[in-house]
Amino acid sequence: MRIVTLQKRCLWPLLLLTACAPAEQQTQQVWPAPAEATAWQGYELAGIGGMSVQGATAERWLVLRCVSQPERRLERDYWPGADWDGGAEWTGESVTYQPSNSHPAVKPYTFTLEEAQRRLGCGD
Numbered sequence: 001m002r003i004v005t006l007q008k009r010c011l012w013p014l015l016l017l018t019a020c021a022p023a024e025q026q027t028q029q030v031w032p033a034p035a036e037a038t039a040w041q042g043y044e045l046a047g048i049g050g051m052s053v054q055g056a057t058a059e060r061w062l063v064l065r066c067v068s069q070p071e072r073r074l075e076r077d078y079w080p081g082a083d084w085d086g087g088a089e090w091t092g093e094s095v096t097y098q099p100s101n102s103h104p105a106v107k108p109y110t111f112t113l114e115e116a117q118r119r120l121g122c123g124d
Helices: 012-017 113-119
Strands: 002-004 023-033 043-051 057-066 073-077 087-090 094-098 107-113
Touching: 043 094, 073 113, 107 113
Parallel strands: none
Antiparallel strands: 023 043, 043 057, 057 073, 087 094, 094 107
């Protein structure tokens, strides 16, 4: 996992054909923190797809970001299956992306509140 502020990506197939080209990131799904998750106010979980030159989804990331400054974020390479049809479970200690049952091989992923506050500090 890494903190990301730049939007450029090098796509391996493009590297072979055209050197290094950036992927265009598109937000495909957003799960804002619910009002009852008070410690998570100012954060949102997002499913991001990187689009290749031909318009196909080339890469995908699960992103925890600040609502007011989306460039402040933690991202993880993550393949959600055919689509971002799962959901986010917010607790006092963590937020977990839970994939739908239609993709049993896809595992959930969790960001902890401690990590989010230490590395992002969106609620500050």
